[in-house]
Amino acid sequence: MKKEIICTVCPRGCHILVDGDEKSVFSVDGYGCKRGFEYASAEYLSPVRILTTTVKIFGIDSDLLPVRSAKPLPKNKLSECMDIIKNTEVKLPVKRYDTIISDICGTGIDIVATKDIG
């Protein structure tokens, strides 16, 4: 199955065409450098995204705590992770980079605060 991937590693934004199946990459065309080749191959086999969202603050309805995943999460886990985040409330005070949810969805990746509050 062929898939076009836009490389986000640098501003040039090469359109890279990857052909393969669920387990292997057969060919990669259109990349401008080795980093793009590696990015497109990895993105084809297991796409990942940084998750950026907010978490409810316990006892405060007027504000939310901005959070993000400490590393990119598997794209197919984002919805499951959002369900957990939606049902999470954090108690203040919180400092930037505090872990809000550890090992979300068994990915080994933490959800961390991106702002000091309280």
Ligand code: SF4
């Ligand atoms: S393939 Fe290389 S040159 Fe092209 S966007 Fe990616 S990093 Fe930039």
